[in-house]
Amino acid sequence: MSSSAASVASLSRRLEREKAARKQAETLLTEKSRALYDALTTSRSDKEKLELALWASQESYFEWHAEEDTFIIRSFGLRHKQLREVKQNAIALMRRVHADDLPQVQLGWSMAVNGESDDIELICRIRGVGGYQWTRARGKVLERDKTGTATYIVGMAKDKTREHHAEQSFQLMASAFSSSREPMLVLSTSLQITECNEAFRRLARLSDTETVEKLQLDCFLNNAQEPLQRINQTRQERFETELTTRDGQDIAVDVSLAIFETRHMSSSYLIATLRDISERKKNEQQLRVLANHDDLTGLKNRLGLRSALEELVEGQQHFVLSFIDLDGFKQINDIAGHELGDECLQIVARLLINTFPASAIVTRWGGDEFIIASTETDKTAFHQLNRQVIDTLESQTFKSGKTELTVSASIGIATYPADGDSIETIIQNADVAMYRAKTGGKGRVYEYHDGLTEHVKEQVSMLSDLRRTIRNRGLEFYLQGKYNVAGGLIGAELLCRWFSPLHGIVSPGVFIPLAEQHGLDMDIGLVALESACEYISMLETERISLPLSVNISANQLLSESFAEDAAAICAEHFVSPELVEIEITESIFIQDEAAAIKGLAALKAHGFIIALDDFGSGFSSLSYLRKFDFDVIKLDRSLVKEIDSSERARSLLNGIFKMLESLRLEVIIEGVDNSAYLPLLENIGINSYQGFLFEKPLPYDQFILKHTQGWRMIK
């Protein structure tokens, strides 16, 4: 091989070596740069991640270099992911801290810088663009110099303004809850108590150590199942119930209950606000009592009776009811005054309470009317109890000065539902029965029966008809003559007659008692007296002087002004009272003896002739003859009956007449309707007669006509 060939080979080998080396170097270089590139990319991505994290958490990153005393603060805008970097020295930054927070910031910072702590945590207000912001800064000392003074600090800061406000308002709410004067509770949706305030503790009378947490609400409100069960659907409830305190008392409360969601709707809870309404309830109760009760007697009033009866009717309970109307109460009020009247009503109220079972509803219906309703007693027993009330009332007297007054009662009974299917009907029917008791003579108990209302309606209609007739001077006065033994006319009695277009001819036996029961007898008496005076003066124009007699009722005679009124009527008609005979019955003495004697004496003083009518009927206590000096005694028609056939009747009449004769009393006998009586009467010595045998009662015209033809006056 030549030398040139050898050098080519050596060059080629060198070239190959160099090529390989270059290739190796190239490869090495490529790997290095890839590593470098990778490292570069990774670090960029870490930084980006960091920045992304900062942006997402809205935190700022800060670092502090002691050498330059510079803070570098990096932060991101909320919307734009754009880095903001601020450099500021410590003094400038401190200037932005709120003066109130500055001391603690400076303290915390200097503790970190001077080596007492590596960690920094500060919460303070820092002035920003829109004013102060609550900022939380957390940092760490990373480097210190040889003296231990910090040279490099890094950390994060975050705007906590919203959280701070939220916390503040939460604290406010919490303090409002705990210090509220209204008792309040926070509850879970299963109504378990989680919180309660002081006011609730006081209301429920909890001891200082007692806890209510974990208790169910119905431990306190055990009568409110319904609204408590509803709350999860309705979400809001307000109701009144009772709270049972720890010491077992029940307090009326008003409860407002509402469901609230937490801010993120993640859970619900309830807030209950309670209000103690026991005072209000007490007042309401008192008002109810006042509204339902009578002031004077303390008994239930109409309203109270109605609601009590409604309860019975709703519960389909049977009851008996009595309507009580006092007899003679008006006189107590009129004579003795309202004070004694009120006292009388209170006594009656107590009597009723004591007589009837405790469960009975005792009511003052109004005025002197009472109503009793009882579910416990049957009709017979109830009737007896009512009878007992009358007996007790009649056994006591009310004293006003020297006057002793008594009251009685007329009572009507009706039963529910037998006598009516409504409260109104039962009360009405008992009232009708009471009316019947009253018109039947007072002081009695009457039970309602079918047809009674019609009967009473008839009576009421008759009464109003009678009232109208009296007002219109529609009553007529017939005359019946009185005769002597020779058949001569010696006087006449006025007898009242009523011809009603509605009720036909009504007998005095019917309408006179009706008038007396309703105080119309006084009017009839005055009209009778006026008619008598008119007749006397008309007779006088015929030149006949005839005494006429008028029947006067006890009520009339007992009225104080009667004697004066009677005298005034006579004077008006220019009639001498001596021509007017006042006929009264002994019933006047039964009512009030002293007043009767006084009234009679007054009449006599005016010159009236006083006759005792119907003598020999009724009680005929002879003591009246001792007490008052009557001018005439009219023997009752019953005494003349059968004297022609009965020796006994004749002897009795004879005895009575002899007694009256010995008292020098003028005697006339009524009911002479049989000519067989005349010789017998004459034989006894009775010389004055009245009766159908001589004359039936005649209208004035006929009477005049009869007596002016062949008139002869004998006296």
Ligand SMILES: [Mg+2]
């Ligand atoms: Mg008479």
